[in-house]
Amino acid sequence: MDDSLANWGPGDHQYPPWFLNRLEGLRSEGLMFDVTLCAEGREIPCHRLVLSAYADYFHAMFCGVHSESKKDRIEILGVSAEALQQLVDYAYTSRITITTDNIQPLYEAANMLQIWPVEQHCERFLIDHMSPQTCLGIWVLTDKMLCTYLAEMARSYAAKYFEEVRKMEEFLELPVNFLQKLIKYDDLYAKKEEEVVEAVMLWARHDLKERQKHLKELLEYVRFSHLDPEYLKNIIETDKEFAEATEIIKELSEGQSTHARSCQTFQGEILLLGGISEDGDKEDEDHNDMYRLDVFGNCVDTTTLPVFFERSRGFAACVLGSDVIVTGGTWSMRMAWRYSSSLNTWTFLPLLREKRCLHQMAVLQGQVYVVGGLSYEEGFPTDLVVRESTEVYDATANSWNEAVPLKQAVSDFGIANCGEKLYVFGGSIALGRGTDLVQCYDPTQEEWTFVSPLPTPQKGVTACTINILIFMVGGWLDCVLCYDPKEDSYTEMTEPLVPWDLSSATLCGHEIYITGGYNHATKTTESTVQCFNASCGTMIVLKDSMPISLQGHCSVTIPKT
Known part of the structure; x- marks a missing residue:
């Protein structure tokens, strides 16, 4: 027998797409399904073998002693139906479409289900789309996902473009600990220290009743020695809405807080x-x-x-x-x-x-x-x-x-x-x-x-x-x-x-x-x-x-x- 015929089959470079096409064919024909994933009322028929080979999350679910290993229908909580569908499609096709509209639910679902390749695609998408308009949202999202290097990258980007970022609607919604991290480090780019004070006051005014208690801890990072004395005097004498804040400003300006940023932006x-x-x-x-x-x-x-x-x-x-x-x-x-x-x-x-x-x-x-x-x-x-x-x-x-x-x-x-x-x-x-x-x-x-x-x-x-x-x-x-x-x-x-x-x-x-x-x-x-x-x-x-x-x-x- 001709060895070349006996050993015929898809070549190494052809095998992965050929195999994926066969799997997708089984799925499209509805053959050999043995489990159904459910999210938000949507049912997605799948093959346990494919899911187990595809993600550690499903491997642990189906190959261990969990009760889900015996169930035919499994509810996946905490993910959107559309994101789950995309992740299952990726398992069979190796293709996924990431957009500004689906990035957050998709990233969260990939993180939860331990779909590392998709998670990496999402992180690359966020890096490529980093801008003054998006960096705050990326920072909050990646911090939630415990992606520390990308969260720090987004924080650094926000500090670099502070003049633009402080004018964004998302700035007003920042949690207090994020705002603190933004203004406390030496890499904050502000042409004038007055911009930092105005940003803090603007953030506080957005929900004054709740946020006024955070003013002192935030204003401690202001370099009062760099403020125009007339500007400072005007706040203390005229800003009645911030009566408590003006007392804090007066106290800090006289004491010069030790928490203030240490260096000036290099010119x-x-x-x-x-x-x-x-x-x-x-x-x-x-x-x-x-x-x-x-x-x-x-x-x-x-x-x-x-x-x-x-x-x-x-x-x-x-x-x-x-x-x-x-x-x-x-x-x-x-x-x-x-x-x-x-x-x-x-x-x-x-x-x-x-x-x-x-x-x-x-x-x-x-x-x-x-x-x-x-x-x-x-x-x-x-x-x-x-x-x-x-x-x-x-x-x-x-x-x-x-x-x-x-x-x-x-x-x-x-x-x-x-x-x-x-x-x-x-x-x-x-x-x-x-x-x-x-x-x-x-x-x-x-x-x-x-x-x-x-x-x-x-x-x-x-x-x-x-x-x-x-x-x-x-x-x-x-x-x-x-x-x-x-x-x-x-x-x-x-x-x-x-x-x-x-x-x-x-x-x-x-x-x-x-x-x-x-x-x-x-x-x-x-x-x-x-x-x-x-x-x-x-x-x-x-x-x-x-x-x-x-x-x-x-x-x-x-x-x-």
Whole structure:
């Protein structure tokens, strides 16, 4: 007998849909049903075997000692009939439709019945539909579902867009503990502290009789030292409806509550320079504009970069004071420039000592370091050289001086200044070959040493220092990676919400802004701005995209003028 005939059957890649089609055929023909699920008066005939294989909830119900294991008709309480029908349909077809209208009952039913794939689909839907209009509802819903990471993400989003969120109808319905969590943390974005007071008073006025008792605990989080004295005086003297509240305000303003948020919102702007754009007719073209973004990702200004940036990729940038230093690039390997953000002017700096692209820069003890990278001559890629050399800018002499070289030559790596030392993370040691090596420079010893390697080889990452920790994003990473120099150890944190290879990142305040990137699956360039909040470990996608899709660009943060 022909073995190929004897072993004939659906191939591996065909078997799952073929099998599901057979199951759906049995169901549509009404064959072999052995149990009926009921919810809100609707009856849904099913097969115990399918349900048991599909969900832990039903596996425990039918395969254990529960009385339901013998019943032909089972009432499922606490779920809507439509949600139950959708979940049963998913068991037979692997298809489900999630909308803004059915997300809540479907998510609650999937959570209760332990249908993990559908629950994950619902959570992804909520993330993709996060906005100032939806974040409060998502926060309350996911908190109820004990989905702590998504609840914290929604809270962080609401704090980011507090100005808009406080005007939503849903804000007035927030439980008091949610409002407390919203206004107590340092990541609350309010241009003026008066907005926080007005939001609390508006919430209380919505049900004054019931909510007045919560005013003191809420107002304790207000930074009274940041309030306009006239504004405060006006409330105390004129707001008769809040007679009790005015006494609380007076008491707290004089005592300065210890519960008040501690820090102010960082006033800075993000500059995006160069890169490769994908914008209709400009697909895969060098991008020669510079964008200024505010802390919400809004583009506040666009200027054209000087002609010497044309066709240049792989340059590096860092901030010195309020100026930006830019060096190297594929077509200008020894060039260096200084951009004055206050004057919006560019000036030339002396040439670098060596040609460099895909290198990095950092400021250490007030000095600009240019580290590693690669260079090539006319014979690229055969004449490609990965560099271990380092040079430092002497502002007094207006010159570049040789510094201690790296122990391992690398390009396309991450760099950060932390604890008065420089750290170089991963990078490429040859074309396409990444490394897990981490190199540390101590200026007091004038030497580079190796510290604990990365968990996996990496290239193209961006490293940002927050307090005493270094956070890495982008490149080959599949999550935010935190390095603790004191412990010489790594911690994996939240995952990106959109692909971030070839993205750029910069620290603005206590948040890391990750701009653009390349999606290898769809072969498209990203225009999103992801924002990682290190204090609460959440990642959100800002509601406004960049003016253009970008990859391979530079981003830096400058003080707001």
